[in-house]
Amino acid sequence: MFKLYEARKRFSLFRKAVYLAEIFHLVSLWSVIQTILTSNYYSINLDQVFFEGVSEYVNFSILVTSLLLFSLIFLIVSMTRSQNRFFYVGAYISLTLFYEVIGPVLDGGNNLSLIVIFFLCFTNENKRGPFEDHLVKLVSWVVIFQVSIMYFTAGCYKILSPLWRNGTALFYVLTSVEYSTPLVAKICWILGPIPFVLPSYLILGFQLFFPAAIFNKKLKYLFLGVGTIFHVSIGIFVGLPTFAMNVFATYFVFLLTIEDDVLKCFKDWTCQIIKNKFSLLKNRI
Amino acid sequence: MIKNLLNILFLIHVFFTINYLLPENPLSSEFSKLTNTYMRPIFHQNWELFGRNLVKNTPSIAYKCSLEDDWFLLGHNILNKHQDTRLLGLGKLYYLVNYNIRETHKHYISLNQFEKNPSEIRKKILNQSNMKKILSHISKICKKETITLGMALIRQKNISEIEEPEPHELVIIEKFENVQIIRSP
Numbered sequence: 001m002f003k004l005y006e007a008r009k010r011f012s013l014f015r016k017a018v019y020l021a022e023i024f025h026l027v028s029l030w031s032v033i034q035t036i037l038t039s040n041y042y043s044i045n046l047d048q049v050f051f052e053g054v055s056e057y058v059n060f061s062i063l064v065t066s067l068l069l070f071s072l073i074f075l076i077v078s079m080t081r082s083q084n085r086f087f088y089v090g091a092y093i094s095l096t097l098f099y100e101v102i103g104p105v106l107d108g109g110n111n112l113s114l115i116v117i118f119f120l121c122f123t124n125e126n127k128r129g130p131f132e133d134h135l136v137k138l139v140s141w142v143v144i145f146q147v148s149i150m151y152f153t154a155g156c157y158k159i160l161s162p163l164w165r166n167g168t169a170l171f172y173v174l175t176s177v178e179y180s181t182p183l184v185a186k187i188c189w190i191l192g193p194i195p196f197v198l199p200s201y202l203i204l205g206f207q208l209f210f211p212a213a214i215f216n217k218k219l220k221y222l223f224l225g226v227g228t229i230f231h232v233s234i235g236i237f238v239g240l241p242t243f244a245m246n247v248f249a250t251y252f253v254f255l256l257t258i259e260d261d262v263l264k265c266f267k268d269w270t271c272q273i274i275k276n277k278f279s280l281l282k283n284r285i
Numbered sequence: 286m287i288k289n290l291l292n293i294l295f296l297i298h299v300f301f302t303i304n305y306l307l308p309e310n311p312l313s314s315e316f317s318k319l320t321n322t323y324m325r326p327i328f329h330q331n332w333e334l335f336g337r338n339l340v341k342n343t344p345s346i347a348y349k350c351s352l353e354d355d356w357f358l359l360g361h362n363i364l365n366k367h368q369d370t371r372l373l374g375l376g377k378l379y380y381l382v383n384y385n386i387r388e389t390h391k392h393y394i395s396l397n398q399f400e401k402n403p404s405e406i407r408k409k410i411l412n413q414s415n416m417k418k419i420l421s422h423i424s425k426i427c428k429k430e431t432i433t434l435g436m437a438l439i440r441q442k443n444i445s446e447i448e449e450p451e452p453h454e455l456v457i458i459e460k461f462e463n464v465q466i467i468r469s470p
Contacts, residue, residue, distance in 0.1 A: 032378055108331075108332070131288070145302070149302055150330070153307060153308075156336070157308065168444060172441065176339065178343065178379070
């Protein structure tokens with residue numbers, strides 16, 4: 001089924017997924033920001049958190065809503081019908097400004113997607129030519145590297161912390177105040193820590209072996225499936241749906257057959273260098 | 286030619302990102318200045334938060350509008366709303382509302398290290414700027430000038446205490462009874 005798509009079409013699918021996840025994130029932020037701005041009950045300490053230095057010059061609510069609207073418009077246009085790099089760059093700039101203003105309301109997912117959107121500015125898969133093709137390949141490599149290094153560092157830090165090493169961390173996450181619902185917490189408390197030991201080691205293994213596994217054609221799809229289940233359950237049980245969406249959107253880049261397409265360009269490149277050096281050596285001899 | 290240059294740029298990016306993200310090692314400390322200047326504004330990322338030790342004691346503030354009432358937790362309605370509707374992202378809002386609470390708890394801990402006299406500690410805490418905001422917050426909720434409040438911890442129980450049915454318990458560290466709120470004009 002996947003062979004029907006060209007690499008370019010798959011890349012545009014990836015681009016749309018990333019932008020769609022970001023739109024979802026912005027819509028969820030919209031409701032939060034509206035409650036902050038409109039309700040008197042919340043506004044007692046929130047403006048103090050937000051405003052430092054900004055409040056004297058600009059009206060905060062106008063600034064925030066206009067930035068949010070700008071980034072939404074840019075994202076929607078570049079997702080649906082744009083073949084123009086201007087909209088990609090505009091989306092990136094307005095998003096960075098928006099996130100700079102509302103700093104403390106963010107989770108880790110926006111960080112990842114901002115980096116990905118930055119690299120997406122440099123490519124346009126609708127244009128054709130050897131240079132553009134090379135750019136598409138390089139950017140997909142950068143995103144693949146970015147996602148795998150994210151998983152690997154998370155795994156490294158997890159292994160360093162004692163709770164993850166003795167297999168009780170998942171239990172404590174699912175019974176904590178901020179990351180769990182009362183119902184889930186009570187069910188976990190009744191079940192006890194034993195059923196959560198193997199899954200927490202599974203998460204460790206998944207995160208540490210992810211960078212290696214994506215180079216194998218069969219293991220890649222297995223790991224992507226496990227990751228999908230992992231992120232869906234994060235979205236439902238841990239209460240971070242936007243983070244889960246943002247990370248899941250980057251999975252579409254793995255649908256590009258990196259074994260065939262992208263690795264080949266590096267092979268060609270290294271082969272050329274070796275050949276040139278050998279020819280130089282021959283000439284000298 | 287340009288293609289080769291781009292490939293080299295990619296490899297440089299990989300090198301700096303690895304240096305920036307992995308736990309402290311001799312290599313990253315060698316190039317720390319360069320990596321920071323390369324990564325900071327655009328590529329800054331921090332995935333350490335997925336692996337850090339969990340906080341088992343969540344600081345919070347409990348209050349009573351009158352002495353006969355039960356303890357209420359500040360921001361509890363946002364937390365309940367967040368737990369009902371996950372997709373609205375209200376957990377972030379709860380985090381923000383807890384900002385002053387976390388600050389006062391930090392202040393309380395640092396005061397306890399240096400100050401021995403308990404009445405002095407209580408005075409200093411009630412005069413702290415974050416605590417004043419909390420007091421006005423509570424007085425707005427209760428619509429009263431005198432309130433009772435306590436510094437509290439929501440303690441997550443250990444696995445060894447598993448016989449009890451509730452996973453959390455409220456521990457009140459410091460009680461302030463009938464605090465008078467002086468409104469600034």
